Amino acid sequence: MAPADESTGVSLNPTFVLGQNQTAIGADGAAYNLRLRDLMTLNGYNLPGAASNALIRVEEGTGPTGNGIAVGQSAVFTSAGAVLGAPASAANVLTDTSGKFGAAKNSAPVDTAAHTVSLPLNVLGVPALQPLRPYKWEMQSGFAYKYAPSEGNRISAYSVYTWPASTDAPILQTRPVNMNWDFITGEK
Known part of the structure; x- marks a missing residue:
């Protein structure tokens, strides 16, 4: 959702806003792997890591019969594998207003009414972008999931938006x- 496609004057430390509307219809969480590329050098980053199953996970509270997070609360964390x-570990937690995974913090704010998460670039460990430079960001992996508490909290895909390879678990x-969203950064 942001930075918007074809936008200009974008901050050198942009905030990526992702929407996970599947949580509005019953998913316990959504997972993403983003690619950010400098279109002049073709260098860039995969966020939170190069493997497609290195994921930014967003869970909005669905209560004890779902993800165990209280309704109205949220957790955002990275995972791999x-x-x-x-x-x-606690270092992987970006936000946990519920306290389920550690001390409450809010470095990746979740709007549970709009079903969006805001991820500042520096929270993901990436340095500031270059001024007046074209960039592209895209979703390499993205899916929503649901827990099955009656099956030992097995997680199953709820809806797969994009997944790059049939050999990458957990989605085979x-x-x-x-x-793809193209944008141009502003001045310093």
Whole structure:
């Protein structure tokens, strides 16, 4: 959702705003891997990591029969690997207003009414972008998921938006759809 496609004057430390409307219809969480590329040098970053299953996970509270986070609360954390689980450590938690995964903090604000998360670039460990430079960001991996408490909290895909390879667990299929947003940074 932001930075918007074809926008100009974007901050050198932009805030990426992602919408996870699947949480409005019953998903317990959404997961993303973003690519950010400098269109002059073609260098860039994968956020939060190069593997497609290095994910930014956003969970809005669905209560004890869902993700165990109180309704109205949220958690945002990074995870990696073939199995979707809790954050590996407190360092992986970006936001946890519920306290489920650690001390409450809000470095990646979630708007549970609008079902969006705002991720400042520096929170993801990336330095400021270059001034007056064209960039592109895209979603490399993106899906929503739901817990099955009656099955030991097994997680199943709820809807897959994009996934790059059928060999990358936890989703052993491919869906090569992605969206690109081009923007130009402003001056210092």
